Amino acid sequence: MKKLTKILAIIAAMALLSLPTGCKKDSDKTTIEQVKENGYITMATNADFEPFEYKDGTEFLGIDIDISKKIAEKLGVELKINDVAFSAVLQELANGTCEFVAAGMSYDETRAKNADFSDPYFSASQVILVNSDSSIASADDLNGKKIGVQEGTTGADYCEKNLEAEVIPFSKHVDAVSDLIAGQIDAVVLDDFPATKFVEKNADKIKKLDTPLTEETYSIVVAKDDKEMLNLVNEVIAELKSSGELQEIIDNYQDALGAE
Ligand code: ARG
Numbered sequence: 267m268k269k270l271t272k273i274l275a276i277i278a279a280m281a282l283l284s285l286p287t288g289c290k291k292d293s294d295k296t297t298i299e300q301v302k303e304n305g306y307i308t309m310a311t312n313a314d315f316e317p318f319e320y321k322d323g324t325e326f327l328g329i330d331i332d333i334s335k336k337i338a339e340k341l342g343v344e345l346k347i348n349d350v351a352f353s354a355v356l357q358e359l360a361n362g363t364c365e366f367v368a369a370g371m372s373y374d375e376t377r378a379k380n381a382d383f384s385d386p387y388f389s390a391s392q393v394i395l396v397n398s399d400s401s402i403a404s405a406d407d408l409n410g411k412k413i414g415v416q417e418g419t420t421g422a423d424y425c426e427k428n429l430e431a432e433v434i435p436f437s438k439h440v441d442a443v444s445d446l447i448a449g450q451i452d453a454v455v456l457d458d459f460p461a462t463k464f465v466e467k468n469a470d471k472i473k474k475l476d477t478p479l480t481e482e483t484y485s486i487v488v489a490k491d492d493k494e495m496l497n498l499v500n501e502v503i504a505e506l507k508s509s510g511e512l513q514e515i516i517d518n519y520q521d522a523l524g525a526e
Contacts, residue, residue: 297365297488297495298341306344309334310358311369313349314416314438316463317519318370318484321349330368332515333387333486337366337502351437353418356381359489366499370457372420372482382492383485384499387512391478392421393461395454397446398473402453405429405479411452414442421455424480439464447471455479 301307311330313319319328326347338345348364355371358364359381372390373383396402402411409430415422417435425433434451436442442454443464454461461474486503488495506512 306346307338308346308364310348310355310364310367312352315370315460334368340502367487370484373485381487382496385503386483387503388484390457390482392480393458394475395461414451414454425455
């Protein structure tokens with residue numbers, strides 16, 4: 267009987283070891299070879315970041331989606347989108363459940379230790395959103411206040427390191443902005459272009475303060491040391507820049523912004 271138990275335990279252990287890991291990459295193939303064989307490439311993002319990535323019904327839209335489509339097109343494959351929490355996107359890359367991240371991801375030294383960042387495709391900054399009647403006029407006024415941020419973002423990091431404030435993490439910006447409008451928090455710190463989109467939609471209720479808090483650039487992110495994939499992404503970005511298409515893509519989402 268003891269022997270049987272032991273055999274069963276060994277069988278169970280073997281079964282566990284042979285479980286698929288969710289990683290579809292054969293070690294002898296490069297990412298690009300594997301993608302071409304699969305016929306699709308997967309990007310990870312957090313579609314709570316209009317105009318870079320957001321949903322209209324079930325459709326994904328935005329600047330990063332358009333750039334990602336160009337990457338898929340360059341490889342002659344279909345684009346799949348993994349929409350996860352922003353704080354989980356880089357983990358998707360490490361797990362091998364996506365080939366790249368396009369999420370308005372700002373270059374950051376700590377992030378760059380574990381993943382590779384493409385050439386920049388957009389310049390951004392963190393800004394402050396407050397209610398229209400708020401007395402908060404600059405970053406100095408934020409001390410002692412309740413500030414909503416999206417978890418895991420450079421905005422959250424900035425607030426935690428530079429302000430004596432109560433920093434409240436949200437999984438989605440849209441929830442932070444609703445709490446702001448409802449008077450539960452005093453400000454939201456987030457990226458400039460998405461902040462502008464929230465103001466466009468709630469112009470009678472909230473306003474954006476003028477002074478930028480940081481200077482950042484967005485990159486597409488690939489797995490650490492995946493040089494072939496990084497080169498391909500950089501090639502696509504370079505082509506989009508030199509053809510003027512990148513600017514066209516951005517302008518497409520700018521509409522009401524120009525009329526500000
Ligand atoms: N640029 C900021 C960062 O890199 C925020 C990005 C948030 N992106 C998103 N898709 N929700 O941390």
